[in-house]
Amino acid sequence: MSSIHREATRLLYKAMNLTGSPSTDSEYRDLLHKFRGDPTFSLAVQEAAIGLELHILDVSERGLIVAPSSKESRFSLRMVDLRGQFNAEQKVALAMAHLAIAAVFFPTTDRLDDDAKAPLPATLARFRDTLLGTVNRLSDAQGSDETTDVAEDLMPGWQYLKRLPAVNPKAERASASSVDGFVRIAVNRMVEYGLLRMVREGEDEALSLFTATHRLRVHLRELTLPRLFHVTRDAANATGAL
Numbered sequence: 001m002s003s004i005h006r007e008a009t010r011l012l013y014k015a016m017n018l019t020g021s022p023s024t025d026s027e028y029r030d031l032l033h034k035f036r037g038d039p040t041f042s043l044a045v046q047e048a049a050i051g052l053e054l055h056i057l058d059v060s061e062r063g064l065i066v067a068p069s070s071k072e073s074r075f076s077l078r079m080v081d082l083r084g085q086f087n088a089e090q091k092v093a094l095a096m097a098h099l100a101i102a103a104v105f106f107p108t109t110d111r112l113d114d115d116a117k118a119p120l121p122a123t124l125a126r127f128r129d130t131l132l133g134t135v136n137r138l139s140d141a142q143g144s145d146e147t148t149d150v151a152e153d154l155m156p157g158w159q160y161l162k163r164l165p166a167v168n169p170k171a172e173r174a175s176a177s178s179v180d181g182f183v184r185i186a187v188n189r190m191v192e193y194g195l196l197r198m199v200r201e202g203e204d205e206a207l208s209l210f211t212a213t214h215r216l217r218v219h220l221r222e223l224t225l226p227r228l229f230h231v232t233r234d235a236a237n238a239t240g241a242l
Contacts (some may be wrong), residue, residue: 007031008044012052015064018194018215022063035059058218065218090176092157097186099232100131101196102220105212107237112220119217121199121209127183128166134236135161135179154232195219 011031014020022029034041036059045064049056055069086094104126105119106112135158142155161179168178174188175181187210190196195216200209 004041004044005048007034008041008048011035011045011064012048012054012066015066018192020063022061028063032059032061032064035064057222058214060214062214065215067219067222086176089156089160092154093160093176093182094157094186096134096154096157096161096232097127097131097182098190100134100236101127101183101186101190102212102216103134103233103236104130106217106220107233112217115214115217119212121211123209124180124183124187124206127187128180130236131161131183132166132179134158134232137236190216 010027014025014028014031020028022032035045036042046056049066050069053069054066056064057067058065104122111117111119138154138158139162161182164182165178167180168175174184176185187196191198191210195213196210197213198208199211200207
Protein backbone atom coordinates (compact mmCIF):
# COMPACT_ATOMS: atom_id res chain seq x y z
CA MET A 1 0.00 0.00 0.00
CA SER A 2 1.37 3.40 -0.96
CA SER A 3 1.96 6.10 1.62
CA ILE A 4 -0.92 8.26 0.36
CA HIS A 5 -3.42 5.40 0.54
CA ARG A 6 -2.18 4.38 3.97
CA GLU A 7 -2.71 7.94 5.21
CA ALA A 8 -6.13 8.07 3.53
CA THR A 9 -7.34 4.97 5.36
CA ARG A 10 -5.76 6.31 8.55
CA LEU A 11 -7.83 9.49 8.29
CA LEU A 12 -11.02 7.47 7.78
CA TYR A 13 -10.09 5.38 10.80
CA LYS A 14 -9.71 8.55 12.85
CA ALA A 15 -13.07 9.82 11.57
CA MET A 16 -14.82 6.62 12.65
CA ASN A 17 -13.45 6.90 16.18
CA LEU A 18 -16.46 8.66 17.68
CA THR A 19 -14.60 9.85 20.75
CA GLY A 20 -11.57 11.19 18.86
CA SER A 21 -10.95 14.89 18.32
CA PRO A 22 -8.38 16.82 16.25
CA SER A 23 -7.93 19.15 19.22
CA THR A 24 -6.30 16.33 21.21
CA ASP A 25 -4.86 14.23 18.37
CA SER A 26 -2.03 15.82 16.40
CA GLU A 27 -1.96 13.07 13.76
CA TYR A 28 -5.68 13.53 13.10
CA ARG A 29 -5.17 17.29 12.91
CA ASP A 30 -2.30 16.94 10.40
CA LEU A 31 -4.28 14.55 8.20
CA LEU A 32 -7.24 16.94 8.17
CA HIS A 33 -4.95 19.77 7.14
CA LYS A 34 -3.59 17.63 4.32
CA PHE A 35 -7.11 16.65 3.19
CA ARG A 36 -8.15 20.29 2.99
CA GLY A 37 -4.99 21.47 1.22
CA ASP A 38 -3.93 18.57 -1.01
CA PRO A 39 -6.39 17.67 -3.82
CA THR A 40 -4.58 14.41 -4.58
CA PHE A 41 -4.84 13.26 -0.98
CA SER A 42 -8.45 14.43 -0.76
CA LEU A 43 -9.31 12.30 -3.81
CA ALA A 44 -7.56 9.28 -2.29
CA VAL A 45 -9.62 9.65 0.90
CA GLN A 46 -12.85 9.95 -1.07
CA GLU A 47 -12.03 6.86 -3.13
CA ALA A 48 -11.18 4.89 0.01
CA ALA A 49 -14.49 6.01 1.54
CA ILE A 50 -16.39 4.80 -1.52
CA GLY A 51 -14.68 1.42 -1.24
CA LEU A 52 -15.87 1.16 2.38
CA GLU A 53 -19.40 2.28 1.42
CA LEU A 54 -18.96 5.50 3.36
CA HIS A 55 -20.02 9.00 2.41
CA ILE A 56 -18.09 12.07 3.56
CA LEU A 57 -20.62 14.51 5.02
CA ASP A 58 -18.43 17.29 6.34
CA VAL A 59 -14.82 18.26 6.89
CA SER A 60 -13.58 21.09 9.08
CA GLU A 61 -11.14 21.75 11.88
CA ARG A 62 -13.62 19.85 14.09
CA GLY A 63 -12.99 16.64 12.18
CA LEU A 64 -14.04 14.50 9.24
CA ILE A 65 -17.61 13.25 9.52
CA VAL A 66 -18.58 10.15 7.57
CA ALA A 67 -21.73 8.06 7.31
CA PRO A 68 -22.82 4.87 5.55
CA SER A 69 -23.56 5.46 1.87
CA SER A 70 -26.33 2.85 1.78
CA LYS A 71 -28.59 0.83 4.06
CA GLU A 72 -26.64 -2.27 3.06
CA SER A 73 -23.36 -0.86 4.38
CA ARG A 74 -21.77 -2.78 7.25
CA PHE A 75 -21.58 0.56 9.05
CA SER A 76 -25.29 1.30 8.68
CA LEU A 77 -27.38 1.62 11.85
CA ARG A 78 -30.88 0.26 11.36
CA MET A 79 -33.94 0.67 13.55
CA VAL A 80 -33.57 -2.95 14.60
CA ASP A 81 -30.14 -2.05 15.98
CA LEU A 82 -31.51 0.64 18.27
CA ARG A 83 -32.78 -1.79 20.86
CA GLY A 84 -32.94 -5.44 19.84
CA GLN A 85 -35.61 -6.46 22.35
CA PHE A 86 -37.98 -3.59 21.54
CA ASN A 87 -41.23 -4.11 19.66
CA ALA A 88 -42.27 -1.92 16.71
CA GLU A 89 -44.05 0.69 18.88
CA GLN A 90 -41.11 1.00 21.24
CA LYS A 91 -38.64 1.47 18.38
CA VAL A 92 -40.67 4.38 17.00
CA ALA A 93 -40.93 5.80 20.54
CA LEU A 94 -37.15 5.60 20.90
CA ALA A 95 -36.66 7.29 17.54
CA MET A 96 -38.99 10.07 18.73
CA ALA A 97 -36.87 10.47 21.87
CA HIS A 98 -33.77 10.95 19.69
CA LEU A 99 -35.57 13.54 17.55
CA ALA A 100 -36.96 15.43 20.56
CA ILE A 101 -33.49 15.65 22.11
CA ALA A 102 -32.12 17.02 18.83
CA ALA A 103 -34.95 19.57 18.70
CA VAL A 104 -33.93 20.94 22.12
CA PHE A 105 -30.54 21.95 20.72
CA PHE A 106 -31.73 23.08 17.30
CA PRO A 107 -35.25 24.52 17.71
CA THR A 108 -35.02 26.54 14.48
CA THR A 109 -33.57 25.97 11.03
CA ASP A 110 -31.42 29.07 11.52
CA ARG A 111 -29.81 27.62 14.63
CA LEU A 112 -29.21 24.31 12.87
CA ASP A 113 -27.62 25.89 9.80
CA ASP A 114 -25.42 28.43 11.58
CA ASP A 115 -22.27 26.70 12.83
CA ALA A 116 -21.35 29.83 14.80
CA LYS A 117 -24.38 29.37 17.09
CA ALA A 118 -23.31 26.88 19.72
CA PRO A 119 -26.16 24.79 21.16
CA LEU A 120 -26.93 25.55 24.80
CA PRO A 121 -26.48 22.70 27.32
CA ALA A 122 -29.64 20.98 28.56
CA THR A 123 -30.72 18.53 31.25
CA LEU A 124 -32.52 15.20 31.11
CA ALA A 125 -35.62 16.94 32.45
CA ARG A 126 -35.58 19.37 29.51
CA PHE A 127 -35.38 16.46 27.07
CA ARG A 128 -38.21 14.66 28.85
CA ASP A 129 -40.48 17.72 28.90
CA THR A 130 -39.84 18.32 25.20
CA LEU A 131 -40.72 14.73 24.35
CA LEU A 132 -43.87 14.91 26.49
CA GLY A 133 -44.86 18.16 24.80
CA THR A 134 -44.34 16.59 21.39
CA VAL A 135 -46.45 13.57 22.32
CA ASN A 136 -49.31 15.76 23.61
CA ARG A 137 -49.22 18.01 20.56
CA LEU A 138 -49.34 15.08 18.13
CA SER A 139 -52.13 13.50 20.17
CA ASP A 140 -54.19 16.71 20.13
CA ALA A 141 -53.69 17.08 16.38
CA GLN A 142 -54.82 13.54 15.57
CA GLY A 143 -57.66 13.51 13.08
CA SER A 144 -57.44 17.26 12.43
CA ASP A 145 -56.29 19.10 9.33
CA GLU A 146 -52.88 19.41 10.99
CA THR A 147 -52.24 15.68 10.72
CA THR A 148 -49.73 14.79 8.00
CA ASP A 149 -48.45 11.54 6.59
CA VAL A 150 -45.26 12.05 8.55
CA ALA A 151 -47.19 12.55 11.79
CA GLU A 152 -49.03 9.33 11.00
CA ASP A 153 -45.67 7.56 10.77
CA LEU A 154 -44.92 8.67 14.33
CA MET A 155 -48.32 7.56 15.68
CA PRO A 156 -47.25 4.15 17.04
CA GLY A 157 -44.50 5.88 19.00
CA TRP A 158 -46.46 8.72 20.55
CA GLN A 159 -49.42 6.46 21.34
CA TYR A 160 -47.07 4.14 23.21
CA LEU A 161 -45.42 7.01 25.09
CA LYS A 162 -48.85 8.47 25.91
CA ARG A 163 -49.65 5.33 27.91
CA LEU A 164 -46.49 5.56 30.00
CA PRO A 165 -45.93 7.56 33.20
CA ALA A 166 -43.55 10.49 32.87
CA VAL A 167 -41.29 8.92 35.51
CA ASN A 168 -41.24 5.49 37.12
CA PRO A 169 -39.19 5.73 40.35
CA LYS A 170 -39.28 1.94 40.87
CA ALA A 171 -37.74 1.08 37.51
CA GLU A 172 -34.17 1.14 36.29
CA ARG A 173 -33.20 4.65 35.28
CA ALA A 174 -32.73 3.79 31.60
CA SER A 175 -35.73 1.54 31.02
CA ALA A 176 -38.72 1.45 28.72
CA SER A 177 -41.20 1.75 31.60
CA SER A 178 -41.49 5.55 31.47
CA VAL A 179 -40.98 8.53 29.19
CA ASP A 180 -37.99 9.52 31.31
CA GLY A 181 -36.56 6.04 30.79
CA PHE A 182 -36.82 6.33 27.01
CA VAL A 183 -35.04 9.69 27.17
CA ARG A 184 -32.20 8.19 29.21
CA ILE A 185 -31.83 5.29 26.77
CA ALA A 186 -31.66 7.75 23.87
CA VAL A 187 -29.16 10.01 25.66
CA ASN A 188 -26.89 7.07 26.50
CA ARG A 189 -26.96 5.93 22.88
CA MET A 190 -26.31 9.42 21.52
CA VAL A 191 -23.34 9.87 23.85
CA GLU A 192 -22.01 6.49 22.73
CA TYR A 193 -22.26 7.51 19.07
CA GLY A 194 -20.61 10.87 19.58
CA LEU A 195 -23.79 12.90 19.01
CA LEU A 196 -24.02 14.28 22.55
CA ARG A 197 -21.37 15.18 25.09
CA MET A 198 -21.73 15.53 28.84
CA VAL A 199 -20.46 18.94 29.89
CA ARG A 200 -21.28 18.70 33.59
CA GLU A 201 -21.84 15.59 35.64
CA GLY A 202 -24.06 16.15 38.65
CA GLU A 203 -24.19 14.09 41.83
CA ASP A 204 -27.82 13.65 40.92
CA GLU A 205 -27.87 12.33 37.34
CA ALA A 206 -30.91 14.48 36.62
CA LEU A 207 -28.75 17.59 37.09
CA SER A 208 -26.11 16.54 34.55
CA LEU A 209 -25.79 18.82 31.54
CA PHE A 210 -25.42 17.63 27.95
CA THR A 211 -24.68 19.45 24.73
CA ALA A 212 -24.86 18.53 21.07
CA THR A 213 -21.69 17.83 19.13
CA HIS A 214 -20.92 19.10 15.65
CA ARG A 215 -21.52 15.53 14.50
CA LEU A 216 -25.19 15.75 15.55
CA ARG A 217 -25.60 19.06 13.70
CA VAL A 218 -24.18 17.57 10.50
CA HIS A 219 -26.22 14.39 10.80
CA LEU A 220 -29.43 16.39 11.20
CA ARG A 221 -28.60 18.51 8.16
CA GLU A 222 -27.43 15.70 5.93
CA LEU A 223 -28.90 12.41 7.11
CA THR A 224 -31.96 12.55 9.35
CA LEU A 225 -35.26 12.30 7.50
CA PRO A 226 -35.94 16.04 7.50
CA ARG A 227 -39.72 15.75 7.55
CA LEU A 228 -39.67 13.58 10.68
CA PHE A 229 -37.36 16.01 12.44
CA HIS A 230 -39.42 19.03 11.35
CA VAL A 231 -42.68 17.47 12.56
CA THR A 232 -41.11 16.67 15.93
CA ARG A 233 -39.57 20.12 16.25
CA ASP A 234 -42.74 21.93 15.17
CA ALA A 235 -44.84 19.93 17.62
CA ALA A 236 -42.46 20.75 20.46
CA ASN A 237 -42.39 24.44 19.50
CA ALA A 238 -46.19 24.56 19.38
CA THR A 239 -46.41 23.49 23.02
CA GLY A 240 -43.83 26.00 24.17
CA ALA A 241 -41.47 23.20 25.17
CA LEU A 242 -38.62 24.79 23.19
